[in-house]
Amino acid sequence: MDYKGKVISKVMLTSNVFQLTIKVNGKIDYKIGQFVNLYCPNKILPRPISIAGGDGEYLTFLIKIVGEGTRYLGGLARGDEVKLVGPLGKGFTVEGTGNKKVAIVGGGIGIAPLLPLTGVKFKEVKYYFGFKEKAYALENIAKEYPLTVTLDKDGQNIVDIFAKDLERESFDFVYFCGPQIMLKKLQNILLKKGIKGELSTEAKMACGVGGCLVCTCATVDGYKRVCKDGPVFSVGEVVFDD
Amino acid sequence: MDYKGKVISKVMLTSNVFQLTIKVNGKIDYKIGQFVNLYCPNKILPRPISIAGGDGEYLTFLIKIVGEGTRYLGGLARGDEVKLVGPLGKGFTVEGTGNKKVAIVGGGIGIAPLLPLTGVKFKEVKYYFGFKEKAYALENIAKEYPLTVTLDKDGQNIVDIFAKDLERESFDFVYFCGPQIMLKKLQNILLKKGIKGELSTEAKMACGVGGCLVCTCATVDGYKRVCKDGPVFSVGEVVFDD
Amino acid sequence: MIDLSIELFQLKLKNPVTVASGTYGFGEVYEKFYHPKFLGAITTKGLTLEKREGNKGVRCVETASGILNSVGLQNPGIDVFIKEHLPNLKSKGALVFVNIAGKTVEEFIELGERLEKTDVDLIELNLSCPNVKEGGLAFGISPKKVGEITKKVRMVTKKPIVVKLSPNVTNIVEIAKEAEFNGADGLTLINTLQGMAIDIDSKRPILGNIYGGLSGPAIKPVALRMVYDVYKNVKIPIIGMGGIVTYQDAVEFILAGASMIGVGTGNFIDPFAPIKIIEGLKKYMEIYRFNKVEEMVGLAHSERR
Amino acid sequence: MIDLSIELFQLKLKNPVTVASGTYGFGEVYEKFYHPKFLGAITTKGLTLEKREGNKGVRCVETASGILNSVGLQNPGIDVFIKEHLPNLKSKGALVFVNIAGKTVEEFIELGERLEKTDVDLIELNLSCPNVKEGGLAFGISPKKVGEITKKVRMVTKKPIVVKLSPNVTNIVEIAKEAEFNGADGLTLINTLQGMAIDIDSKRPILGNIYGGLSGPAIKPVALRMVYDVYKNVKIPIIGMGGIVTYQDAVEFILAGASMIGVGTGNFIDPFAPIKIIEGLKKYMEIYRFNKVEEMVGLAHSERR
Ligand SMILES: Cc1cc2nc3c(=O)[nH]c(=O)nc-3n(C[C@H](O)[C@H](O)[C@H](O)COP(=O)(O)OP(=O)(O)OC[C@H]3O[C@@H](n4cnc5c(N)ncnc54)[C@H](O)[C@@H]3O)c2cc1C
Ligand SMILES: Cc1cc2nc3c(=O)[nH]c(=O)nc-3n(C[C@H](O)[C@H](O)[C@H](O)COP(=O)(O)OP(=O)(O)OC[C@H]3O[C@@H](n4cnc5c(N)ncnc54)[C@H](O)[C@@H]3O)c2cc1C
Numbered sequence A, B: 001m002d003y004k005g006k007v008i009s010k011v012m013l014t015s016n017v018f019q020l021t022i023k024v025n026g027k028i029d030y031k032i033g034q035f036v037n038l039y040c041p042n043k044i045l046p047r048p049i050s051i052a053g054g055d056g057e058y059l060t061f062l063i064k065i066v067g068e069g070t071r072y073l074g075g076l077a078r079g080d081e082v083k084l085v086g087p088l089g090k091g092f093t094v095e096g097t098g099n100k101k102v103a104i105v106g107g108g109i110g111i112a113p114l115l116p117l118t119g120v121k122f123k124e125v126k127y128y129f130g131f132k133e134k135a136y137a138l139e140n141i142a143k144e145y146p147l148t149v150t151l152d153k154d155g156q157n158i159v160d161i162f163a164k165d166l167e168r169e170s171f172d173f174v175y176f177c178g179p180q181i182m183l184k185k186l187q188n189i190l191l192k193k194g195i196k197g198e199l200s201t202e203a204k205m206a207c208g209v210g211g212c213l214v215c216t217c218a219t220v221d222g223y224k225r226v227c228k229d230g231p232v233f234s235v236g237e238v239v240f241d242d
Numbered sequence C, D: 001m002i003d004l005s006i007e008l009f010q011l012k013l014k015n016p017v018t019v020a021s022g023t024y025g026f027g028e029v030y031e032k033f034y035h036p037k038f039l040g041a042i043t044t045k046g047l048t049l050e051k052r053e054g055n056k057g058v059r060c061v062e063t064a065s066g067i068l069n070s071v072g073l074q075n076p077g078i079d080v081f082i083k084e085h086l087p088n089l090k091s092k093g094a095l096v097f098v099n100i101a102g103k104t105v106e107e108f109i110e111l112g113e114r115l116e117k118t119d120v121d122l123i124e125l126n127l128s129c130p131n132v133k134e135g136g137l138a139f140g141i142s143p144k145k146v147g148e149i150t151k152k153v154r155m156v157t158k159k160p161i162v163v164k165l166s167p168n169v170t171n172i173v174e175i176a177k178e179a180e181f182n183g184a185d186g187l188t189l190i191n192t193l194q195g196m197a198i199d200i201d202s203k204r205p206i207l208g209n210i211y212g213g214l215s216g217p218a219i220k221p222v223a224l225r226m227v228y229d230v231y232k233n234v235k236i237p238i239i240g241m242g243g244i245v246t247y248q249d250a251v252e253f254i255l256a257g258a259s260m261i262g263v264g265t266g267n268f269i270d271p272f273a274p275i276k277i278i279e280g281l282k283k284y285m286e287i288y289r290f291n292k293v294e295e296m297v298g299l300a301h302s303e304r305r
């Protein structure tokens, strides 16, 4: 469960988003959508970060610098060591989707856990990856990942774009991740249309393994632990705040 | 008063003592015996470290790793930055000693503040530098500094050796620094013989500039601040514990 | 030979290391790191009579060398615990300390009665939770209430009772004595310090519950002081906790007077912390030639050696 | 235009930033870093009637994000201060807040009387020093004593009086109200939390005085909570302190209800901390379009915005 990772590369994709690739002293057999706890010596709690790719021996992360922990991670350089624990949480359901037409909708850094889905065989798949800032997007992300990226158009965000497509196109299953407000909007749309799907949500965590109950989110079955019962939940499960 | 230093070199002299040379963004006009506060990002308080040499633009330190702060400093590498404040404290009196025969007595890492005295002209000077561990001494220290080093002989420490010499030789002035027990013993000897001198003492510090009063030591005139009224005191001033 | 085992509360413990209530769930989630039987005992999350959902909104913030939590005693209720979690826990071969929290004196009695019929090994009375509106801290700051609850639970169970004290008081010694006088077999200290944090952008308290309990290395000096003071004034054993992450921390608490120590926030900082502490204690005892933990307990009180 | 000046205690302050008593000497030693007149006010080391040598042995240990100190009110005595230090301080153009500590009620009165005849700007009653045997904390934990001392000093001076409270209590609000009721013009909170540390090699408490006061970032969540609670319950202004190092910390305290903030341990962490805080406050007010500090005070109490 606990590993030492050696930094293989760190690439800044934008001024505050970077791709980190590490080699693990072992092999992490992960499910798509799972995350690891990365330890930052300048903070006492580890930072939960989704596995954005890799074969388990090598792991790739896509990380946005938002505070001291991620700033530390952003300062890592080739050869540095990083302590990690994982894989943690429940992943996306990808069994039995081979005959399904799916949409994958990601907002901002929320694309991270969705990226490994690019390796899954679906009957048909369409990506909706939206970014607020220009620089964040296309040129760099698309260069690094084998994706067709649908970009934010002026005034419209990725959910609006997807909703418009939904008017003339239908999907069997939707995977999505992004800011809370986006998750809420999209879940409402899917519920109304009766489309199934899974989302990955976030909460401030402490243990990351299900022991402390600080990371709960409200669901139709009461509070659940994002770290252990999630971060992936089915459409309709999570009850978002107003 | 506050500077940024760039590490020019770090040389391990023993397994836990290293010589650190930094280039300061400015020039620190220091007196021999003064110290600086080196900031360690993993600790909240700075670490007081004697200036062991250098022209003020370049500074050399001799540091022993004893805890987390000094361990951090020992991990610095060429090119790293280190924040420092100084010069702090009162230095040794070196005015009017040109016609004096002096002894310079240092124990272990206590030699650090004494090293710049090698650049002072005395009528005559004799060094007594003692080390507990073999490795600590001669080969490495003497290689780095233009010194004749008197080594600990079995069962005898540097104070014993110096005391024996005092039986057949006399000195006008003694500079010394080292563990508390050594300072106490040597001060007693000098008081008895009526020989003048100065010692540099230590205390746990917080501010380093005289504002907080945590670093006091007992003197014949009451408690004094080691950081501001010291660390150099005249023989007879400091009242050591039993 | 170094022997970490210790007899306490009429129990024979493998070693003096447990986990702090609320940081370890019901023992199952840390199994991927090590087998729970290696611990001296497991301490469960605080249990109430009825199921509790806990507090709304953000429940945790990291602070300088500490964390604030405001879980608010989320738990499935004592009956679910007894039926679903306890058998599994006991089957692991670990001693089980159960932390309970009543909203009223009667609830504490009821909780004690229900546990009396089970095979839990020890009952820890949580008279110090800062994150609930009723009971909790309100009881823990009153020596009288602490005495009363201890006495009444004492009457319904033969199991060892340990009273967990709050640091948010003027005089913890007075409260400790009251617990001892009324029949407690031991004391756990400390629970969390009340604190808060504010988001300077939204300009609102960060935690949904506004207040939270501060734990972790930041509070160690305070916890240590309280263990030291209480040790001087009571005869029953102390389970010390508050910021313990390394074996060095654990030794400090034992020297201050703790017969046993608990790791809480330390589990988040390093999931192997309890195991490393057990190994470190052994090493320390080897170096300083202690054979039994008992020889170290309270040594910091003796004259300069 | 952003205006950091603030009127408090019938004084016009350049800005709401002072230094915490005991961390800044009598203002002279930090002059090599910046001119004291840039501060809203200077607060002196605690003064007593007679000269005090302070505590023996080690007086400071670093802990996780904090420090323990046990200086024990070393100071030259009030008369030496008035004669030798005050004129120099006043000549700097800074407002001078004087922290005083009596062993008895009578000593507090006497200290107040002597200061009344000087040009100090404010008197801070230290009813919370954990490092002395008489007075200090023993007064600070008793609402009655706090009230009595406030009232009696009030009678001998027209200068503004601020009462400095201890966090080592069950109910700081009750004590704050007592000070307000008896005529305090303001409150300073918090003083240090009582703590200790043990050397696991010598197996003895590290501090010569065994106990010390914990300060620094570690205690910030506790200090913030107390400022927030007291603000809700009193009308007089609060000088907030406890772990403030950056302007973000300062903003948290102001939003919680502090009209002014003090930097203590922060001075050791960064000698320029108070100056950087003043600059940072300006920047923050610019971003969030505040014109006066008063607009920010206590904002965390208002409904979600
Ligand atoms: C299951 C899970 C998977 C995650 N996967 C990723 C990932 O793949 N890549 C990634 O970059 N992040 C991911 N995150 C978010 C990441 O864990 C946090 O951004 C990180 O912990 C922040 O740490 P910090 O020390 O940098 O910031 P902190 O100092 O903890 O916070 C700094 C500020 O940023 C705010 N903040 C915290 N988290 C976020 C956030 N997610 N977005 C915006 N502001 C935030 C805080 O409220 C605070 O104001 C994931 C989170 C979870 C729960
Ligand atoms: C004026 C002055 C000048 C100094 N000059 C130098 C110098 O030139 N070179 C140098 O190496 N050190 C020097 N020191 C000592 C140095 O400041 C300390 O060793 C350092 O602060 C320890 O920090 P740390 O974080 O590594 O250890 P800490 O974590 O603070 O302490 C670790 C352990 O080591 C013990 N300890 C602390 N200081 C010492 C010590 N000096 N010797 C042995 N054990 C100690 C502590 O009690 C503790 O148990 C000087 C001290 C003073 C006051």
Ligand SMILES: Cc1cc2nc3c(=O)[nH]c(=O)nc-3n(C[C@H](O)[C@H](O)[C@H](O)COP(=O)(O)O)c2cc1C
Binding pocket: A206, A212, A213, A214, C020, C021, C022, C023, C045, C046, C047, C069, C071, C073, C099, C126, C129, C164, C190, C191, C192, C214, C215, C216, C217, C219, C241, C242, C243, C244, C262, C263, C264, C265, C266
């Ligand atoms: C997330 C979390 C949940 C907690 N829940 C409980 C609880 O249910 N009952 C209880 O008595 N203490 C609870 N505590 C307090 C801890 O058991 C412990 O007393 C405190 O955290 C201090 O120890 P530490 O610094 O090692 O964490 C909780 C602490 C944390 C951090």
Ligand SMILES: Cc1cc2nc3c(=O)[nH]c(=O)nc-3n(C[C@H](O)[C@H](O)[C@H](O)COP(=O)(O)O)c2cc1C
Binding pocket: B206, B212, B213, B214, D020, D021, D022, D023, D045, D046, D047, D069, D071, D073, D099, D126, D129, D164, D190, D191, D192, D214, D215, D216, D217, D219, D241, D242, D243, D244, D262, D263, D264, D265, D266
């Ligand atoms: C070294 C030191 C000395 C102190 N001396 C005094 C004092 O004389 N009088 C007083 O009221 N508070 C004293 N204090 C307490 C501080 O003024 C302040 O209340 C406390 O340290 C919390 O603030 P901080 O975390 O910013 O340091 C002292 C604190 C320290 C660290």
Ligand code: FES
Binding pocket: A204, A205, A206, A207, A208, A209, A210, A211, A212, A213, A214, A215, A216, A225, A226, A227, A228
């Ligand atoms: S982070 Fe501890 S339960 Fe989820």
Ligand code: FES
Binding pocket: B204, B205, B206, B207, B208, B209, B210, B211, B212, B213, B214, B215, B216, B225, B226, B227, B228
């Ligand atoms: S370290 Fe503050 S007075 Fe010496």
